[in-house]
Amino acid sequence: MSNTLTPEQKRKIEENRLKALARRAERLAQGNPQPLQNDLFSSKQQQHASSPTPQAANNDYFGNALPIPNRHFPTNEPQTSGPSASSKPPEVKPDASKGTFKANSFYGQNQGLTAQPSDKKTPKPPDTSSAGPAKKPTVSVRGKCVPHTEERFRVEVGYHAELIAVFKNIPSRNYDPVTKMWNFSLEHYKLLMEEAAAIPFVTLKALEGMEGLEISASSSRPKDAAALAALMKLCQGWQKPGAMVKGKCTLISRSRLEVDIGYHADVIGIFKQMPSKNYDMKTRKWSFLLEDYGRLLEALNDISAVEIEPLPRAVLQAFSSQFEQSHSKAAEVPEADLSAVDSTLTRSLMPFQQYGVNFAVSREGRLLLADDMGLGKTVQAICIAAYYRKEWPLLIVTPSSVRFTWAEAFRRWLPSVAADRINVVVKGKDSLRSGLVNIVSYDLLGKVDKQHLANPFGVLIMDESHFLKNIKTARCKAALPLLKAAKRVVLLSGTPAMSRPAELYTQILAVRPTLFPRFHDFGARYCDAKQLPWGWDYSGSSNLTELKLLLEESLMLRRLKSEVLSQLPAKQRKVVTVTTDGINARTKAALSAAAKELANGRHNVSLELNCGVYLCMSSLREYISDMLECGREKFLVFAHHKKVLDSISKELTDKGVNYIRIDGSTPSAERQQLCERFQFTHQSCVALLSITAANMGLTLHAADLVVFAELFWNPGILIQAEDRVHRIGQTSCVDIHYLVAKGTADDYLWPMIQEKMNVLEQVGLSESNISDKAECSSFHSKDPKQQTITEMFQRSFSEEDMDESVLLEAVNDWEDSEHTNSRPQENHFSASPSKKRRIEDYFSK
Incomplete structure (x- = not known):
């Protein structure tokens, strides 16, 4: 063709x-x-x-x-x-x-319009300067609320992106894919109407019988939603391609905004007319109260040669009441009623921890708790979850190394929860919903059965939530559906963002999806987004003061140790239970022999230490790796045996972590140089120390965390090792973490240390917080809140009833099943001997 x-x-x-x-x-x-x-x-x-x-x-x-x-x-x-x-x-x-x-249509009419000769030039259009082109009308969305069931209502409305984001933030939401409509519980009717009223050009007709209900906002919303809608409308269409002078508005405090703009005579004239004007001679910028923002923006929009970027929609929502009348101080957080929570927990809360629980309740159980490390985020999270106990089952997602630590914390702080109702997911095949309290690691979250999505968890705790910083990772993809479905979401992280603001977005999306429904809006405002030939770059940062204020007002609570130091004890000790996964039959046999000798009083300390630590080497390395990933820049790790020190050294070297090592082979001349290197480096650094070789004569107070990877039979040596950090020059509360392997010789070593401490305390020769130098006595004076090391040991093990009869019974069970479907591990033992050997043969170096 x-x-x-x-x-x-x-x-x-x-x-x-x-x-x-x-x-x-x-x-x-x-x-x-x-x-x-x-x-x-x-x-x-x-x-x-x-x-x-x-x-x-x-x-x-x-x-x-x-x-x-x-x-x-x-x-x-x-x-x-x-x-x-x-x-x-x-x-x-x-x-x-x-x-x-x-x-009128050109076709079918007797038109007299003809084209005259034009010398092959394009005809000039008529002059339309007087009339101008017709503006495109603003598209408004109208809908209505109608009854759905006896206790629910539905919203019949067309599609609107911001309105859908509001729907997804209502706790009782439910979407019907057949009718393509959303329905909600009547108890959230007022909340939904308040949120919808703040969206410009969206109108929802009230539910029949509730027309007289006053839709007033909470402390974070304006009393008159129409004022907020008008303010948002004023902020739309601010771009002016032909503008000669450009600027932007940024929030600098809870009550004031700043305008960053070049010189323009008309702009300066408008600034001087504002009642709350203030000019900073250093920054050469003008600032105003938020209550003047509407008048200021309206006046600036009338200048055609000036383009002003307004405050983002999220700021208008979070500080809505400030635009009516500015207040420099935040409203007081009401005290929550914790009468239904176990008294064991509520009596143990420090004042700042009590405030954290009140803050969470005032934010309807959705917050990012970003307290500094060592301030008791775990205790606060358990109390918040207990407040919403009627909405359980509860899911806790945490790093794998602290799964059992969370289980121990629940058994200790919430004795009303039966131990058999606490479910720790160990394997991907385990059920995620078999308990009232369910604990799973980030790695296993994506492997468990997906049936939990059909019946979501009411309360969700995400420990170390900065693990979700990358939305493309498998752990984040597995967690986001759970976060969207949960009614209460508590995120815990001492370092929500490790390096850049972009890492905060997924956590903001999990707690308050309506703040920034699109990542680009967040990136353009706070990540200094730049468009490059291959796409957008969000690795920068901008308007950080405004971001901090926005987070604190809407979803984040963060306290530093320096702010609550007066409420803290000088030292905070924590017993971290580590697992001994993968124990084979031969290992169990060795433990049986060790337990028998311990029960008969014929114990050898070095063998006990070997027995406990060699079985949990992988857990020790994993715990130290988690500390590094959690943002701990400097901390000390004490161990006793060379094999343990070598194993940790290899782990740090493989991860490219800067560290120093001081053990018995380190020359005396080099020790001070290594200490100074640790003290004054600005990079992350770990001090790997021998308990016996580095427990005295060293000053390492640049760190505020001490991790004991192994126990030592002499408690005085442990206290001296703690004081390498807790000494003159230390301005923070010191965290002491003891890693203990249950089911090993550690269970006998703790009571032995306790007995030795009791003897010394009875004759007045030892105290848990006594200093090794007299001049430090004022700094190390006995704090009434500080628990003695004896009390800590007693509390940790008195509940376990690990007496000799129980251990010997376990030994008998182990011996009966030592040859059942177990494969020896090459790294632990050699081939099975032909005759019975003593316990020393199993643990000899």
């Missing part, structure tokens, strides 16, 4: 093109107040032939249109001659249905 057009096809194409040009001329003539003469194209063109401006304007209207030939528009349609026909423009009638003017 030939692709050449026939003459008839060419003729029709030309006619259609000319008809289109004629119709465009009719539309342009619509805005011309003068009569359209028959020489519209030729006379106007000749009149302005010498002016380049009309020709340039003409190009904007017609683009690449071809010149009009010297003949009538359609040759096959009748034409009317005479003055009346040639001098009158096409009749224009209003279209009542659309509220705009519409030209």
Whole structure:
């Protein structure tokens, strides 16, 4: 088939093109107040032939249109001659249905408009400066609330992105894919209407029978939602492509905003008219109270040569009450009723921890608790979860190394929860919903059964929530559906963002999805987004003061140790239970022999230490790795055996972590150099120390965390090792973490240490917090809140009833099953001997 057009096809194409040009001329003539003469194209063109401006304007209207030939528009349609026909423009009638003017159709009418010779120049459009082009009307969305069931209502409304984001933030939401409508519980009717009223151009008709309900906002929303809607409308369409001067508004405090803009006389004049104006001579910027923001922005928008970027929508929502009347201090957080929570827990809360629980309740159980490390985020989270106990089951997602630590914490602080109702997920095949309290690691979260999505958890705790910083990771993809479905979400992290603001977005999305439904809006405002040839770069940072204020007002609570130091004890000790996964039959046999000798009193300390630590080497390394990932820049790790020190050294080297090591082989001349390197480096650094070789004579107070990877039989040595950090020059509370392997010789070593401490304390020769130097006594004075090391040991093990009879019973069970479906691990033991060997043979180096 030939692709050449026939003459008839060419003729029709030309006619259609000319008809289109004629119709465009009719539309342009619509805005011309003068009569359209028959020489519209030729006379106007000749009149302005010498002016380049009309020709340039003409190009904007017609683009690449071809010149009009010297003949009538359609040759096959009748034409009317005479003055009346040639001098009158096409009749224009209003279209009542659309509220705009519409030209009559070109087809089927006796039109007298003809094209005159134009010397092959594009005709100039009529002057429309007086009338201007019609603005596109703002699209508004209207809907209504109707009954759904006896206790629920549904919203019948068209699609609106911001409104859908509000729907997803309502706790009782439910989407019906059949009707494609959302329904909610009646108890959240007022909340939904308040949120929807704050969205510009969205109107929802009240539910029948609730028309008289006053839709007033909470402390974070304005009393008059219409004022917020008007303010948001004022912030729309602020871009002005032809603006000569550009600036932006940023929040600098809870009550004031700052305008960063170049010099413009009219702008300065407006600034001086504002009642709350203030000029900073250092920054050379003007600031104003938030209550003047509306008047200021309205006045600046009237200057065509000035473009001002307004405050983002999230700031308007979070500080809505401030735009009516500015207050420098935040409203007091009401005290929560914790009468239903176990008294064991509520009596143990420090004042700042009590405030953290109150803050969470005031935010309806959705917050990011970003307290500094060592301030008891775990205790606060357990109390918050207990407050919403009626909404359980509870899910806790945590690093794998502290799963059992969370289980121990629940058994200790919530004795009303039976131990068999606490479910720790150990394998991917384990059920995630078999307990009232369910604990799972980030790694296993994506491997467990997906049936939990159909029946979501009511309360969700995400420990170390900065693990979700990358939305593309498997752990984040597995967690986000749970976070969206949960009614209460508590995120815990001492370092929510490790390096850049972009890492905060997923956590903000989990707690308050309506703040920034789109990541680009967040990135453009706070990540200094730049468009590069290959895409957008969000690795920067900008407007950080505003971001901090926004987070604190809407979802985040963060306290540093320096702020609550007066409420803290000098030292905070924590017993961390580590697992001994993968114990094979031969290992169990060795433990059986060790337990028998321990029960008979014939124990060897070095063997006990070997027995406990060699079985949990992987857990020790994993725990130290978690500390590094959690943002601990400097901390001490004490161990006793060379094999343990070597194993940790290898782990740090493989991860590229900067560290120092001091053990018995370190020359005395190098010790001080290593200590100074640790003290004054600005990089992350770990001090790997031998308990016996580095427990005295060293000052390492640049750190505030001490981790004991192994126990030692002498408690005085442990206290001396703690005081490498807790000494003159330390300005923070010191955290002491003892890693203990249950089911090993550690269970006997703790009581032995306790007995030795009791003997020393009875004769007044030892205290848990006594200093090794007299001049430090004022700094290390006995704190009434500080627990003695004896009390800590007693509390940790008295509940376990690990007496000799229980251990010997376990030994018998182990011996009966030592040959059942277990494969020896090469790294622990050699081949099975032909005759029975003593315990020393199993643990000899």
